[in-house]
Amino acid sequence: MELSSRDLAKKDIKGLLLKQSVPASIGILFMTVNVLIDTIFVGRWIGSLAIAALSVVMPITFFISSLGMAIGIGGSSVLSRALGAKDREKGLITFAHQIMMAFGISSLFVVIGLFFGDEILYLFGANGDITKPAKEFFFPILLAVPFQALCMMGNSVIRAEDKSRHAMIAMIISAVSNIALDVLFIKILDLGVFGAALATASSFFLCFVYILCFFIWRSELRLQWSHFVWHTKIAREIISLSFVTFARQGVISILAIILNHTLFAQGGEHAVTVYGIISRMLMFALFPVLGITQGFLPIAGYNYGANNHQRVRQSVFISIKYAGALAIIIFVVILVFAKPITAVFTTDPEVIRDTPGALRWVFAASPIIAVQLIGAAYFQAAGKATKALLLTLSKQGFFLIPLVLILPQFFGIFGVWVAFPIADVLSTIVTGIFLKNEMAGHVNEE
Numbered sequence: 001m002e003l004s005s006r007d008l009a010k011k012d013i014k015g016l017l018l019k020q021s022v023p024a025s026i027g028i029l030f031m032t033v034n035v036l037i038d039t040i041f042v043g044r045w046i047g048s049l050a051i052a053a054l055s056v057v058m059p060i061t062f063f064i065s066s067l068g069m070a071i072g073i074g075g076s077s078v079l080s081r082a083l084g085a086k087d088r089e090k091g092l093i094t095f096a097h098q099i100m101m102a103f104g105i106s107s108l109f110v111v112i113g114l115f116f117g118d119e120i121l122y123l124f125g126a127n128g129d130i131t132k133p134a135k136e137f138f139f140p141i142l143l144a145v146p147f148q149a150l151c152m153m154g155n156s157v158i159r160a161e162d163k164s165r166h167a168m169i170a171m172i173i174s175a176v177s178n179i180a181l182d183v184l185f186i187k188i189l190d191l192g193v194f195g196a197a198l199a200t201a202s203s204f205f206l207c208f209v210y211i212l213c214f215f216i217w218r219s220e221l222r223l224q225w226s227h228f229v230w231h232t233k234i235a236r237e238i239i240s241l242s243f244v245t246f247a248r249q250g251v252i253s254i255l256a257i258i259l260n261h262t263l264f265a266q267g268g269e270h271a272v273t274v275y276g277i278i279s280r281m282l283m284f285a286l287f288p289v290l291g292i293t294q295g296f297l298p299i300a301g302y303n304y305g306a307n308n309h310q311r312v313r314q315s316v317f318i319s320i321k322y323a324g325a326l327a328i329i330i331f332v333v334i335l336v337f338a339k340p341i342t343a344v345f346t347t348d349p350e351v352i353r354d355t356p357g358a359l360r361w362v363f364a365a366s367p368i369i370a371v372q373l374i375g376a377a378y379f380q381a382a383g384k385a386t387k388a389l390l391l392t393l394s395k396q397g398f399f400l401i402p403l404v405l406i407l408p409q410f411f412g413i414f415g416v417w418v419a420f421p422i423a424d425v426l427s428t429i430v431t432g433i434f435l436k437n438e439m440a441g442h443v444n445e446e
Helices: 004-009 013-045 048-084 088-115 117-123 128-160 164-188 192-217 232-285 287-305 309-345 349-362 366-381 385-406 413-439
Strands: none
Touching: 013 048, 013 164, 013 192, 013 232, 013 287, 013 309, 048 088, 048 117, 048 128, 048 192, 048 232, 048 287, 048 366, 088 117, 088 128, 088 232, 117 128, 128 164, 128 192, 128 232, 128 287, 164 192, 232 287, 232 309, 232 349, 232 366, 232 385, 232 413, 287 309, 287 366, 309 349, 309 366, 309 413, 349 413, 366 385, 366 413, 385 413
């Protein structure tokens, strides 16, 4: 059967990137709008303290569910290269292993969360008045995390099949259902933070149902029970590449712990609320850049597997060009509209006063982040796990965490905000050097 994924080796790079990136961007947009509106509803209908609670809980549950995303992205690199090399059987075995690993590992972490929930919440910054609403939000969402993990894993596989429209629809279903259920549970039934958690958990399940239906009826990957026999070699290959994404999410979670405790020490619950708004904007505003990064991955992975090195090189430079242009536009919008953006989330005058300046500093280096994102994604798509890991961890792990620990000792809370653009600049320089050397090597050869 002729696979639509073979178009990745033939069609114009710009057209392919558009075809892959637009649905990915729309899907990410709906996913981040989901989080954004969740925060707005919670902030306006429950209170600004509830935003701080979300800032504590979301990194925990996202860390667990990101196992699915990690296995999805890492495994899809193996899958894309297998399809590019016309090894369909390896592709099917890889997909079966992704399912087993995403469900098994995320379920294990859920059990750990149920037994040690209070300790985990405290570790992530549930201090003072934040503790009670954080508990209300944490446990309902925790139970639904395996569904979210499978959704994230399935989304990457769908894009590897060159059916990004369905990946987009899955994200839209999750976002729209969460917004509708937020209104029902928070506004109409007055269930407070628990209602927000229940709405989010239900949206994970509905997204999972759609993705399950896709793989049963529309996917080109027709699994049989024989594909679920454990293959250590393939599992190791998936893990080595999945570890890149998982390590990044792990470092992001460590960063969240450090940020929440540092901000609480510097400015109490108020400072944690300010960052709660900023973190949502970091997720939301960069959606088109992240969409191009997601669209780039299957194109680069497939052509690398097919030894089409010139097409790989073209996809790198075109993706950086488009993502960079979008990042500049995003920076200008944040610079001009920081205060109106903040006012959407809350009516608290102190939060509205302090957030815009911090928001501008955090986004100050966003025009150059395309090089860092596409560069790290290239090494992952090419199966070069060690370089991908180092570059992926460079911003948060090697630069941002040390800066957040050091700068506030000299500059107070301002040191936290200015750490972000400094880390962006340093990580972009490092990635640019790695990528330039790589493009000057064998990928530059016909």
